[in-house]
Amino acid sequence: MRRRGLRTGRRERLPKVGEVFAAGDIDFRVFTTLVFRTDLVVDAEVLAVVDAALAANVTRWPSMTPGRLTAQVDKIVAGADADAVRRRRERQRDRQICFGPICEALVSLVHPADASPEPGYVPSKALADFVRCRNVTCRWPGCDRPAFGCDIDHTIPHSQGGPTHASNLKCYCRTDRGL
Numbered sequence: 470m471r472r473r474g475l476r477t478g479r480r481e482r483l484p485k486v487g488e489v490f491a492a493g494d495i496d497f498r499v500f501t502t503l504v505f506r507t508d509l510v511v512d513a514e515v516l517a518v519v520d521a522a523l524a525a526n527v528t529r530w531p532s533m534t535p536g537r538l539t540a541q542v543d544k545i546v547a548g549a550d551a552d553a554v555r556r557r558r559e560r561q562r563d564r565q566i567c568f569g570p571i572c573e574a575l576v577s578l579v580h581p582a583d584a585s586p587e588p589g590y591v592p593s594k595a596l597a598d599f600v601r602c603r604n605v606t607c608r609w610p611g612c613d614r615p616a617f618g619c620d621i622d623h624t625i626p627h628s629q630g631g632p633t634h635a636s637n638l639k640c641y642c643r644t645d646r647g648l
């Protein structure tokens with residue numbers, strides 16, 4: 470059954486994963502990883518596919534390291550997203566006369582890791598959200614404060630030419646930034 474209107478809260482965004490968690494089949498660390506890693510998915514259709522795929526697979530991943538777990542989640546999100554983009558393109562082709570590359574450009578999505586560096590010191594909300602979802606927690610070794618409470622830190626300082634780009638940004642909590 471397709472679920473719609475998944476807007477109310479974090480757990481409600483992934484109802485099937487929520488059921489797996491409520492049943493005790495995954496622990497809180499795994500559950501929060503799934504929630505954070507899928508936070509950028511806004512398309513209800515994609516989210517429903519991701520939720521079902523995660524719920525079907527996650528109990529087979531209990532002993533994964535955080536890095537491998539996030540990689541698995543990203544793979545499922547990327548697969549579901551690609552399907553949704555393809556369906557949107559097909560629907561769009563049905564609706565309008567389309568001149569190849571222009572149409573492709575209209576519906577193409579630029580992944581933050583593939584985008585050009587941003588000009589300012591403070592990353593855009595989209596880039597900051599991406600870095601936080603990617604990092605999940607503070608990147609300081611052994612620190613597990615959630616990334617959504619952390620600052621975005623330039624690995625090579627901006628004042629020394631370090632770009633405001635996903636490859637040069639990470640999450641540090643206030644304590645570990647020394648602020």
Ligand SMILES: [Zn+2]
Binds near residue numbers: 612614642644645
């Ligand atoms: Zn920290």
